[in-house]
Amino acid sequence: MKKYFFLSLMSSVVFFNSCNSTDEYELITDPIQQRILLSKVTTVYYDNPANPQTTVSTLEYNNQGDLSKMRSEGRTSIFEYDTNGKPSKINYYNSAGTLEYYLLYTxxxxxxxxxKAIYSNPDFNRTITYTYNNGKVATSTQCQSANCSNPSLSSYTYNGDNITVETSEIGGTFPSSTKHEYLYDNQLNPYTFTNKYFRIMMGGAYALSKNNYASERISFKDSAGNWVQNQNIIYEIQYNSAQLPVQVIGKAANGSNYVKYNYEYILQ
Structure with missing residues (x-):
């Protein structure tokens, strides 16, 4: 489970009373017919096992079940929609409440x-462009400059509704290539009822897929152009009675913790 995908969207947070009691979830016989909305994500990173880093992100929704506000690490995001209910703009505010930049959807x-992310300093502006294959995202290309001289490209290979291979190529002065290969369980993932356009914007295989990672192999491309595997992550998943994940723990091949996610939900 890529550690940074959620943070690309989560520059925000609002605190909720999450409905996570067993009784409430037992009322749901078909989770596809009732919205169970993700309200809080707590992530623990174990890059430095002696000093794990924790981030907390919470999400708030409007009466239509659309994301309206998020907060994380003191930063806030406010979401706007067009008359057709599609996301049109996200305003990103820093911890002082000052608008840092906004994101426009086309x-x-x-x-x-x-x-398109628009900053007061246009040198920071960036654009992410998407291509599709049979209605699924095939590639996303990020450009930091007007001429897109050093693009970063992510490409996806699917098996059904899940991405099995995600390849990322980062351009610039120090280019790099990374490949993630995934196996999945057969349960819905926490972003099931999140607006599909936000899932696309979040990027990464987890947000774009239907189910949850069971395992992840990570490889990098060496100087000779060969893929070299350097990590193999196994995910242990606990579910609530609606069969949505409430805790996911990723462990490396040697059994050490890689990352941990705790998910909380509200019913709407």
Whole structure:
């Protein structure tokens, strides 16, 4: 489970009383027919096992079940929609309440074509453009400059509704290539009822897939152009009675902790 995908969206947070009692979830016989909305994600990173780092992100929704506000690490994001209910703009505020930048959405029919981050300093502006194959995101390309001289490209290979291979190529002065290969369980993942356009913007295989990672192999491309595997992560998943994850622990091949996620939900 890639450690940074959630943070790309979570520059925000609002605190909720999450409905996580067993009785409430037992009322749900078909989770596809009732919205169970992700309200809080607590992530623990074990890059330094002696000093794990924890981040908390919470999410708030409007009456239509659309994401309206998020907060994380003191930063806040406010979401706007067009008359058709599609996301149109996200305003990102720092911990002092000052607008840092905003993100604009552009569509072609019902497909998200690109997002553009606009800063007061145009040198920081960036655009992410998406391509599709049979309605699924095939690639996303990030450009930091007007001529897109050093793009970063992510490409996805699917098996059904899940991404099995995610390849990332980062351009610039020190280019790099990384490959993630995934196996999945057969349960819905925490972002099941999140707006599909936000899932696209979040990026990464987890947000774009239907189910939850069971394992992840990570490889990098060496100077000779060969893929070299350097990590193999196994995920242990605990579910609530609606069969949505409430805790996911990723462990490296040697049994050490890699990452831990705790998920909380509300019913709407």
């Amino acid at each position: 569509y072609s029919n019902n497909e998200l074509q690109n997002t």
